[in-house]
Amino acid sequence: MDEGVVKYSCECIPGENVAVELIASLMKWRDHIHELGLIGVYENGIGFGNISIRIANTLQFIISGSQTGHLAKLNPDHYTVVTEFNIEHNHLTCCGPIQASSESLTHAAIYSYEPNINAIIHVHHPQLWRKLLNQVPTTRKDVQYGTPKMAQEMFRLFEEENLREKKILVMAGHEDGFLTFGKDLNEAGEILIQYYHI
Numbered sequence: 752m753d754e755g756v757v758k759y760s761c762e763c764i765p766g767e768n769v770a771v772e773l774i775a776s777l778m779k780w781r782d783h784i785h786e787l788g789l790i791g792v793y794e795n796g797i798g799f800g801n802i803s804i805r806i807a808n809t810l811q812f813i814i815s816g817s818q819t820g821h822l823a824k825l826n827p828d829h830y831t832v833v834t835e836f837n838i839e840h841n842h843l844t845c846c847g848p849i850q851a852s853s854e855s856l857t858h859a860a861i862y863s864y865e866p867n868i869n870a871i872i873h874v875h876h877p878q879l880w881r882k883l884l885n886q887v888p889t890t891r892k893d894v895q896y897g898t899p900k901m902a903q904e905m906f907r908l909f910e911e912e913n914l915r916e917k918k919i920l921v922m923a924g925h926e927d928g929f930l931t932f933g934k935d936l937n938e939a940g941e942i943l944i945q946y947y948h949i
Contacts, residue, residue: 759841759856759897764834766846768827769813777804780872780940781815782824787947789874792821799875799927801852804936805862806832807869812862816849833859838902853897860902861932864909870936872943875927879946883929888912888920896925918942 771778781802784790790800798820805812812833819829831847836859843859845851852858858871883889890904901922908914919942921929931946933939 759843759853761842761850762844763831763850764844764846766832766848768848769830769832771827774804774813774827774830776936777802777813777830778825778827780936784872784874784940784943785820785823789876789943789947790820791875796821800873801854801858802872803833803852803855803858803870805869810836810859810863812858814845814851814855814858816847817852819849836863838863838899841899856897856899856902857905857930860905864906865915867934868932869934870939871930871932872936872939873928873930874943876929876947877927879949880921880927880929882949883919883921883946884923885921887917887929888914890920890922890924892923894922894924896922896928901925919946 792798798818800820801815803812803814813830816829816831828848831845831849831851833843833845833851833855836843843855854873861868888908894900894904908920918933919931931939931942
């Protein structure tokens, strides 16, 4: 199981914490989603789930750090800013006190493709994953998370499926994993909660 393993190459520049006022809503949503068990840690100690918001009018975004799923509550030490990325070369640069989540390039792909998306939530839930598989936009089973191919799958789903309207997708090759997004964090979170209560 390669869950939670960072597959991109990363230049991680040590930097100051993101200002609390910029991430107050992000921290609140993340901790609530953790309470629901949609972000967490497997028995083998590997964490899952992440959350991000775009920095207004840029391709930069703030995302929860790698291997923070075991923590019930995060503080600003656990978030970082992705400042640059290159999907084709599977590389990104982040600046902050922690390395960006292993799913950061997937977030980058969505932000780069659709300028109206400003928040993304990636979670795990085995029962819901099975229920949603191929019922909502679904990535190909042979495409692994955290790779340029997964980023390309995001583009394909926007072009070939109703992803823009549904605002949810399932990763067939990333067991238990799916994500929601929206024009802001409240929209992304409300879509997630709506499906959670199906």
